[in-house]
Amino acid sequence: MTTDLRVLRSAEWDHWYGQLELAFGGVAEAPQERELWDALTERERSLGVWDGDVCVGTAGAFSFRLSVPGGAVMPAAGVTMVSVASTHRRRGILTSMMRRQLDDVFAWGEPLAVLTASEPAIYGRFGYGIATRQLRAEIDTNRVRLSVPPGTDDVALRLVAPAEASAACEAVYARLVPERPGMLARRPGWERLPLLDPPGDRGGGSPLQCVLAERDGETVGFALYSTKPEWEAAGPKGTVRLRHMGALDPAAYAAVWRFLFGIDLMSILQVHNRPVDDPWQHLVSDIRRCNLRVQDGLHVRLVDLPAALEARTYQAPVDVVLAVDDAFCPWNTGRWRLSGDTKGATCARTEDPADLSLSVRELGAAYLGGTSLASLAGAGLVREERQGALAEASLAFGSPVAPWLPHGF
Template sequence: MTDADLPLRTATPDDFPKASALLFALFHRALDQEAQDLDRRVWEADRALVVTDGPDVVGHAAALTRELTVPGAVLPAAHVTGVGVAPTHRRRGLLTRLMHRQLRDVRDAGREPIAVLWASEARIYPRFGYGLASTRLELAIDNRQVTLPAATAPPRLRAGTPADLLPELTKVYDTLRPERPGWSSRDEAGWATVVADLAIYREGATERRAVVHEGDGGIDGYAMWRTKSGWTNTGPNAEVHVTEIAAANPVAYAALWRFLLGIDLARRVMYGFAAVDDPLLHMVDDAPRLDTHLSDGLWVRVVDLPAALAARRYTAPFDVVLDVSDPLLPENAGRWRVAGGPGGATCERTDAAADLACDIVDVGAAYLGGTSLAALAGAGRVRELRPGAVNAASTAFGWHRMPISPEVF
């Protein structure tokens, strides 16, 4: 039997142990029963694909059924995860088979106009039509070098474990989510993975802790973090590892950051999920001391182009004809007239002359408003066929908040 003949099928619940063991090995993690049990809670057998070689699972790709906030809307989105092939079966086309089958399954189901993922290796996924739709800042803050404006009143903060504060965390998150492009819905199982405190994930740090901020209208912000002890010849040198922070207003956000930057015996505060327009950049007195590093975030694959482009909102009125190429999902290929603005949009096939030409990768990259069509045109990826079309479309596709995903799924 050749690799092209190896069975590729929808998983069954019985496949989970072997699929999980494969993924733990691929991502260089020690097999852990608690972590497997947690993963099983979100794994959907009917949305997972496996390639088998005899009794072994040698390839896997899954999708989670969740929603994603996009500019002006909340959409069903296939959250792709757990993609990998056993090292004994690499470079034989199994990944391509898995990704092609998954895209076709999502398209044929007709429920989700887009798919999203985090890429362990960025060069892989453009081959399957995914575009880099958001970037993030990783912060490594020397807390002795930055200062926030003084509070006008003592903050009302309450600390505890994430599990104890889960109702408050959930309420804040669900209140903010509809306005935050890149945020995903979380059901009970999803929250369980967010607040889980397994020893395998601590890497020498403490258990995860949480703090909530209470404003005049109730709880309006929270943060979760760990600390990692450290000492030098000159004194304490601990680190604070912030895993998530969210707030409904500037007062709550500043109060939470004052708390995190002021934890005793700590000298560095690390945070890996700041948006490129994060308010903290403009709150501190010396932004370069935040020591930012730009990294990739969500990758978006437009699966149903007319549904996806009609579902989101746009910052300004526009009317443009796109000529789109999509070799994997030919239903998306061709010329589309997209017209709309802040109140809604339409996307329909047309025989009119194209204003812009691009690949489906570029539509995905621009979809969340975090990658401008003008930048893609500057890189030669979007071609302007009518003078002025790039500027108008780029403005419309932008958004007032840059997209950011607060979690890796």
């Protein structure tokens, strides 16, 4: 069998995307969802593998800008739409696409590749490490009370049609991006993603709804959500499903959460993706009745190691030699001296002895500050070669706030 790996041609998109749908269960997406991904797909950055005239592999890469510790927003390839036909598994197709894709990303001058994984076990062998996590919760709002800080009552709330509120929501979101690593600065067209609301995906719930939080005529917070009314013999037991929210200060933040807790006829608030350090956890009266769950979020791969390490800042002074193993992108393999602090960093090859030894996967996991190098060392994945180097580097690589990816791609 011979296959042809090539850049996607515009006329091939329908067939190519149909293979992706088939690989992910064979259920066709709603027309408005398919139209959105058609519009967002960057053909020149997408790959297809063809067996004759049949597409048997897909992979794409969005041109993103990702926030990193220190507030910079840097180029990153958003790896997406990866699939291999079930008839062509275990033939090296995925490896060939990952090889070509990372070579392309390096040639494009983008220091990072990032992805969300349908199955987390797949991408570690290609150098991706889990760099962010997302918090899920199902809160019993009948039994959990919410305390709010001073100033919350000064925030006015207003229900607005989601499409009409989009610009105000996006303005709040844009101000939040540099404050938390892992967030994506939304390019034109991506403001449509939070509004995507196919009726077939509502699961018996309402259409998407939006509330704006305002102070002195300025939008300072928002939430996009839906409701699912249900009843039992004792009365209503509906569910609020939070899709997306943001706020610019503690009072606005609390006002939005208080609104979500208090919607009439609802007794459960489902939270599907929030930062693991989300402040609402300090406002609730009973954290046990919030049914918390954490899972992986953004997977990060350093493609140009020195450029990536120089793009972020470090929360404590660090001067450390990293011995890095990267079998898949060998240009990253070797010893690198990283020197940095809160103002910036340099990273260059060195012949000096190593202070820490690790693979590029562990470096990707620690890159945004959400995974501790010390924790990875405890698992035997980072080796300390100079006493004291692990504590120094682990502190420096950290972030004051947990990194977080607000939405998939």
